[in-house]
Amino acid sequence: MKKRFMNDWVKICYLMLIAGFVLVPLLAAVLGGFKSLGELQSNPIGLPNNWEFEHYGAVLNNPFLWNSMKNSFVISSMTLILTLLGGAMTAFTFSHIRFVGHRYVYSYFLLGMMFPFATGILPLFIKIRDLGLLDSFYGVVIPQVAFGLAMAILLFKTFFEQLPAELFDAARVDGCGYARFFFEIVIPLSTPILATVGVFVLVTSWNNYLLPLVVLNNSDLYPWTLGIMQYQGEFAVEWNKVLAYVSITVLPALAFFIVAQKYIVAGLTGGAVKG
Amino acid sequence: MPQDTTSLSQGKAQTSWFSRNNQGGRLWTLLLFLPPALCLFTLFVVVPLFEASFFSFYRWNGIGELNNYLGLQNYSKVIGHSAFHTAIGNTLKIVAVSLLIQLPLALSVALCVYKQSWANTVFRLIFFLPYILAEVVAGLIWKFIYDGNYGVVNMFTEFFGLENYFILGDKQWAFAAILIVIIWKYFGFHMMIFIAALQGVPNDLVEAAKIDGATRLQTTFLIKIPLIKHAIILSMFFSILGALQLFDLIIPLTNGGPSHSSHSIVSYLYTFGISRMRIGFGSAIGVLLFIACVVFAFTYQNAFMKDKK
Amino acid sequence: MATVEFKQVHKTYPGAHIVKGIDLKIESGEFLVLLGPSGCGKSTTLRMIAGLEDISEGCIEIDQQVVNDLEPKERNIAMVFQSYALYPHLSVYKNIGFGLRLAKVDKQIIDSKVRDVAELLELTPLLDRKPKDLSGGQRQRVAMGRAMVRTPNVFLFDEPLSNLDAKLRHTMRAEIRQLHDQLKKTTVYVTHDQVEAMTLADRVVIMHEGHIAQIGKPRDVFLHPQSKFVAGFIGSPTMNFLKGDVRIDDSSNYWLNFAGNDVQLDQSYSGNVGEVDLGIRPSDIYLSPKTCSHNNPLHEFEANIDSYELLGATALIVVSRGEQSFKVEVSANYALESGQAMTLHIDLSQLHIFDTQSGAAVYRVIN
Ligand SMILES: Nc1ncnc2c1ncn2[C@@H]1O[C@H](COP(=O)(O)OP(=O)(O)OP(=O)(O)O)[C@@H](O)[C@H]1O
Ligand SMILES: [Mg+2]
Numbered sequence: 038m039k040k041r042f043m044n045d046w047v048k049i050c051y052l053m054l055i056a057g058f059v060l061v062p063l064l065a066a067v068l069g070g071f072k073s074l075g076e077l078q079s080n081p082i083g084l085p086n087n088w089e090f091e092h093y094g095a096v097l098n099n100p101f102l103w104n105s106m107k108n109s110f111v112i113s114s115m116t117l118i119l120t121l122l123g124g125a126m127t128a129f130t131f132s133h134i135r136f137v138g139h140r141y142v143y144s145y146f147l148l149g150m151m152f153p154f155a156t157g158i159l160p161l162f163i164k165i166r167d168l169g170l171l172d173s174f175y176g177v178v179i180p181q182v183a184f185g186l187a188m189a190i191l192l193f194k195t196f197f198e199q200l201p202a203e204l205f206d207a208a209r210v211d212g213c214g215y216a217r218f219f220f221e222i223v224i225p226l227s228t229p230i231l232a233t234v235g236v237f238v239l240v241t242s243w244n245n246y247l248l249p250l251v252v253l254n255n256s257d258l259y260p261w262t263l264g265i266m267q268y269q270g271e272f273a274v275e276w277n278k279v280l281a282y283v284s285i286t287v288l289p290a291l292a293f294f295i296v297a298q299k300y301i302v303a304g305l306t307g308g309a310v311k312g
Numbered sequence: 313m314p315q316d317t318t319s320l321s322q323g324k325a326q327t328s329w330f331s332r333n334n335q336g337g338r339l340w341t342l343l344l345f346l347p348p349a350l351c352l353f354t355l356f357v358v359v360p361l362f363e364a365s366f367f368s369f370y371r372w373n374g375i376g377e378l379n380n381y382l383g384l385q386n387y388s389k390v391i392g393h394s395a396f397h398t399a400i401g402n403t404l405k406i407v408a409v410s411l412l413i414q415l416p417l418a419l420s421v422a423l424c425v426y427k428q429s430w431a432n433t434v435f436r437l438i439f440f441l442p443y444i445l446a447e448v449v450a451g452l453i454w455k456f457i458y459d460g461n462y463g464v465v466n467m468f469t470e471f472f473g474l475e476n477y478f479i480l481g482d483k484q485w486a487f488a489a490i491l492i493v494i495i496w497k498y499f500g501f502h503m504m505i506f507i508a509a510l511q512g513v514p515n516d517l518v519e520a521a522k523i524d525g526a527t528r529l530q531t532t533f534l535i536k537i538p539l540i541k542h543a544i545i546l547s548m549f550f551s552i553l554g555a556l557q558l559f560d561l562i563i564p565l566t567n568g569g570p571s572h573s574s575h576s577i578v579s580y581l582y583t584f585g586i587s588r589m590r591i592g593f594g595s596a597i598g599v600l601l602f603i604a605c606v607v608f609a610f611t612y613q614n615a616f617m618k619d620k621k
Numbered sequence: 622m623a624t625v626e627f628k629q630v631h632k633t634y635p636g637a638h639i640v641k642g643i644d645l646k647i648e649s650g651e652f653l654v655l656l657g658p659s660g661c662g663k664s665t666t667l668r669m670i671a672g673l674e675d676i677s678e679g680c681i682e683i684d685q686q687v688v689n690d691l692e693p694k695e696r697n698i699a700m701v702f703q704s705y706a707l708y709p710h711l712s713v714y715k716n717i718g719f720g721l722r723l724a725k726v727d728k729q730i731i732d733s734k735v736r737d738v739a740e741l742l743e744l745t746p747l748l749d750r751k752p753k754d755l756s757g758g759q760r761q762r763v764a765m766g767r768a769m770v771r772t773p774n775v776f777l778f779d780e781p782l783s784n785l786d787a788k789l790r791h792t793m794r795a796e797i798r799q800l801h802d803q804l805k806k807t808t809v810y811v812t813h814d815q816v817e818a819m820t821l822a823d824r825v826v827i828m829h830e831g832h833i834a835q836i837g838k839p840r841d842v843f844l845h846p847q848s849k850f851v852a853g854f855i856g857s858p859t860m861n862f863l864k865g866d867v868r869i870d871d872s873s874n875y876w877l878n879f880a881g882n883d884v885q886l887d888q889s890y891s892g893n894v895g896e897v898d899l900g901i902r903p904s905d906i907y908l909s910p911k912t913c914s915h916n917n918p919l920h921e922f923e924a925n926i927d928s929y930e931l932l933g934a935t936a937l938i939v940v941s942r943g944e945q946s947f948k949v950e951v952s953a954n955y956a957l958e959s960g961q962a963m964t965l966h967i968d969l970s971q972l973h974i975f976d977t978q979s980g981a982a983v984y985r986v987i988n
Binding site: 044048051052055056058059060061062063065066069074077078079081082123124126127129130134136142145146148149151152153154155156157158159160161162163164166179180182183184186187190209213214215216217218219240243244246247251262265266269274276279280283286287290291294298301 | 336337341344346348349350352353356358360361363364367374417420421424425435437438439442444446447449452453454456459461462463464466467470500528553556557559560563564578581585586591594595598599601602605609
């Protein structure tokens with residue numbers, strides 16, 4: 038029993054140590070926004086001696102921040118809706134319509150998960166430019182959807198195939214066609230997987246950096262990831278301002294994480310471990 | 313069901329192929345549901361890939377005619393470029409650190425917190441937190457920590473009365489600093505994979521081992537870890553693929569510097585291909601990256617993941 | 622009211638011939654049960670009537686109209702599934718009304734129809750619940766309600782009771798039969814439970830590997846199996862099969878020799894001379910002649926008890942005589958034990974003789 042007790046203590050100390058490693062940088066960032074530059078030098082991680090609220094105030098009053106957040110929101114929402122709709126419809130053709138050769142088409146989509154976004158980025162850039170989509174949200178949204186489809190289709194197909202087959206038969210007897218079955222039965226029954234995929238698509242899109250960097254030049258259209266880098270470029274050494282800005286941009290992600298935690302974990306474990 | 317063409321069908325030859333296969337609006341639905349995604353995927357994912365291999369034989373700045381055929385020159389330039397060698401070396405370092413430090417860390421933590429309890433949930437959330445932050449945010453926060461004038465590094469140098477030290481500006485150590493950030497950011501993700509797998513280990517097996525007289529350590533190493541082998545294999549797969557794709561984190565931290573010593577493959581591609589609009593050269597890098605990913609993914613899946621399915 | 626007629630219906634999947642030429646006419650208002658071992662093609666047959674499965678060859682007619690190319694909804698049928706297949710996200714009310722809604726029936730008419738059916742099935746208090754908040758028996762009734770509300774011409778059931786516990790199965794069975802008597806709708810009911818088949822059916826169709834093995838009234842199927850397969854499939858505990866020998870004597874009488882005894886067969890014997898398969902049900906063997914109520918010819922023989930198994934009101938003993946061993950169902954009142962020697966009486970009128978090659982029944986004494 039004594040040994041067991043010791044074990045537990047070792048375990049808790051170990052976990053605390055790692056929790057410290059994870060949390061200290063985050064706390065330092067949040068608290069840093071309340072400090073003067075001088076204090077930031079002498080006391081980078083502790084509580085501020087002198088709380089300065091003006092840095093956070095300035096950031097909150099910065100229209101650029103809000104504009105970039107709004108842009109990110111628009112881009113992510115469009116990506117979300119299109120990926121969910123396109124992914125679910127496509128997965129349904131594999132799970133229920135099962136046309137001749139559907140396995141090959143499915144494998145073709147899955148290939149898309151195998152290589153990084155960056156490999157074709159230059160031709161993609163040329164394509165977006167030739168389509169006149171540079172400096173527009175569509176230029177970011179459409180490739181994001183295209184790249185998000187593979188994972189969405191994989192997860193949706195697996196889920197749809199697990200719906201009881203008799204449900205489809207019952208619906209057919211009730212007079213439901215394929216499209217109707219999809220919209221009236223499959224989609225309402227798929228909320229867990231829609232949420233899981235949705236959370237992932239949303240987070241990926243919200244955090245995307247490379248694609249908007251390549252596609253968007255006009256800083257009015259910048260999503261927050263580009264915005265934050267631009268802000269940091271302007272106020273390079275005024276760390277208290279930069280940290281305040283960083284902390285505020287983290288808030289939506291944090292709030293979202295707390296709300297959607299269940300689905301994030303489900304997506305990881307369901308999607309990842311089975312995948 | 314209508315997949316098989318019912319060749320047995322006797323002379324009665326009823327209705328047309330179309331109406332037989334279109335029961336319940338099957339074909340119409342197919343025509344409505346499949347093409348949008350298929351076109352989008354082909355146009356924006358697959359076609360650029362082929363174009364990349366085409367462009368990689370030319371020198372082109374994206375404007376004007378594509379007529380400066382170079383053959384394999386772009387490839388030989390990439391392969392001979394010392395910054396590219398550094399980027400490859402760095403990628404290998406990420407792989408090594410992921411496998412030797414990050415994975416054991418994630419596994420040990422997962423073993424500590426995989427059981428359902430209030431405290432474990434809190435720990436899990438804390439460890440997972442960095443994973444949901446955007447890479448640029450993680451990069452900026454750590455840039456502050458590493459800042460020689462302000463951050464934690466400064467705290468240490470002041471304390472020991474040393475000169476200000478800018479680790480991210482030190483050719484020797486800049487990438488090591490990035491590796492720490494990588495561990496910080498991603499170990500929680502791997503922990504989650506392990507937790508899911510550990511929760512799937514049947515409890516009676518663990519109990520049976522206990523009754524057989526196994527110690528806690530023995531159950532861990534002889535029962536639990538072998539039973540989550542598939543999760544470890546998967547986690548290694550993600551680590552390596554992730555190392556090949558790393559980009560967002562590098563830019564805020566070092567932007568690849570000092571003197572191109574801390575590039576990943578993608579940040580190398582960005583710096584030398586995209587930002588200088590050298591389409592051909594950049595495409596050659598992309599093609600090499602693609603080949604690396606596909607070769608890796610196929611060999612890895614054949615070697616480790618085949619029997620699982 | 623509708624008839625359903627199968628004309629040389631086949632079903633093939635790539636590489637598998639599942640239904641091999643079924644000819645069958647189901648009368649209007651009849652309750653027909655498809656019975657057979659697992660995998661024999663019952664569900665496939667039923668699903669072809671419903672239009673959920675293509676007909677590979679031949680045709681199915683409902684009310685003299687070929688329905689091969691009609692959509693399920695155009696066939697005027699309704700189906701109850703084994704798993705009930707209720708829509709989990711819809712309330713009981715909406716589940717029942719779903720088909721009518723799709724058929725664009727007027728809202729008020731839907732409402733009154735749904736409520737009528739709910740009343741009939743005693744579902745009224747449950748109308749607002751979701752399927753997950755119902756018990757197994759209630760779900761089963763909702764599934765039936767969904768079928769009934771559309772006033773179809775033909776009801777199709779695919780093992781509707783197999784997910785219920787024994788007691789509930791019993792009550793639901795009675796309910797289904799009662800509903801049928803009330804509505805008088807043509808019904809095709811698939812099951813592999815013989816008790817269900819016996820109690821529900823007007824006629825039973827016994828299927829075997831894609832063929833129809835026998836069609837008949839439940840009693841006929843039980844008493845006059847036309848093949849060794851049907852004889853072995855119907856009845857529980859299963860029929861005893863033994864080997865016997867038939868020979869013909871100088872005055873062209875047929876003699877059956879089995880278990881070391883000779884029995885004379887009457888002229889109805891239509892089989893060959895030589896080895897045959899015999900079948901006798903465990904309930905047609907008696908411990909004492911008195912327990913056999915009717916005045917049938919009995920054949921007496923000695924045997925040893927190998928094992929004794931109490932089933933409840935009856936007990937099953939396994940007895941052996943030389944090489945042969947068979948089951949006997951006796952009243953639980955007898956105090957018997959293994960190893961005991963005893964005299965048994967076989968009711969010869971219940972003896973079945975099957976051709977060894979084809980399995981066809983070749984002799985059955987009148988009854
Ligand atoms: N899509 C299919 N492709 C190939 N074979 C199939 C397919 N569907 C069913 N079968 C086969 O057809 C045979 C008959 O199936 P069916 O479902 O009709 O059996 P059943 O008599 O209803 O059995 P049970 O009592 O188990 O429900 C089975 O051997 C099954 O494996
Ligand atoms: Mg069946």
